Amino acid sequence: MTWNICVLGGGKIGQMIATLLKQSRNYSVTVADHDLTALAAFKIMGVPTRQIDATDETGLKAALEGFDAIISAAPFFLTPAIAAAAKAVGAHYFDLTEDVAATATVRALADGSKSAFMPQCGLAPGFVGIAGAALAAEFDQIDSLHMRVGALPMFPTNALKYNLTWSTDGLINEYCNPCDAIVNGERVKTAPLEDYERIGHDGVEYECFNTSGGLGTLPETLEGKARAVSYRSIRYPGHCDILKLLLHDLGLAQRRDLLKGIFETALPRTDQDVVLVYCTAKGKIDGTLREKSLINKSFARDINGQTWSAIQITTAAGVLGAVDLMRTGKLPQNGFVRQEQVRLDDFLNTEFGQLYRAGDVTEQNKAA
DSSP: OOEEEEEEOOSHHHHHHHHHHHTOTTEEEEEEESOHHHHHHHHHHTOOEEEOOTTOHHHHHHHHTTOSEEEEOSOGGGHHHHHHHHHHHTOEEEEOOOOHHHHHHHHHHHTTOSSEEEOOOBTTTBHHHHHHHHHHTTOSEEEEEEEEEEEEESSOOSTTOOOBOSOHHHHHHHHHSOEEEEETTEEEEEOTTOSOEEEEETTEEEEEEEOSSTTTTHHHHHTTTOSEEEEEEEEOTTHHHHHHIIIIISOGGGOHHHHHHHHHHHSOBOSOEEEEEEEEEEEEETTEEEEEEEEEEEEOEEETTEEEOHHHHHHHHHHHHHHHHHHTTOSOSSEEOOGGGSOHHHHHTSTTTHHHHTTOEEEEEEEO
């Protein structure tokens, strides 16, 4: 069965989503945005476009009639309006947001809906929740699950050792908002930039620290089962100290508009990036305390004759893998759907999830 998809948001991730859908025989795709300049690139690609103002409730609903599914690749603050319109027209809804409040709104809309609502479907939250849940399921008794994700420049040159690779608003949200976690068996909020640790992979040293939004609904799912669950962003060493200077000492946590301007003025964008997913779980298997890790490392690559960044590929593959499983009936067809309801093997076997296989999903096991 072919699905007709509307992608709202013509930015970098929207471009990747549209490219992957266009080359699939199972989908037709239309891209909608308020910005005609952004839509011009899709016309060159041969992708149908619509100019839509997501703040116009009546116009938005009318524009979304007839689509099987809506994918929001728009800024997080437009999420409630787009999700409400999707419900009104009876379309399945997917988004990429890491914003906790926006997700709560989507969840409320999903109550009693005849279509499915699946927010937080990108990389983190998104794929990392699928991977983390799969890792936790391998244990008879799970003790701890720690998930870490980084979208990093391959060739860092500035003091932050960072380049912009995705939404600046989303990045600032991660650095400033409270973080969900399970600590000593209880679901709690923890402070961003804390719980600092160092890890190494392939001879490279990284630092990790709490950031908001990456866990999705996993703390709810694992509450009462795990002693500790956390999500941390991966960066090159030194990044966290500079963030604390900017956010705490200089007070930019209260001036997000100014911080956004600084980041977008001073930090160049790059397509030469790497995405590292590093999940570690510990618990009992057959009465023995064991530890397992799942690691995925993805790089920028050529698709359909064009070079795409690792963050574009992994984010788009995350949401489209979920869409494909919904289309083929492997996920619930109505109500609120969590990332951890997706089986990792099913996801990796979709035409889009296979892009993660190109990044090499590996497991490491050891007795504790």
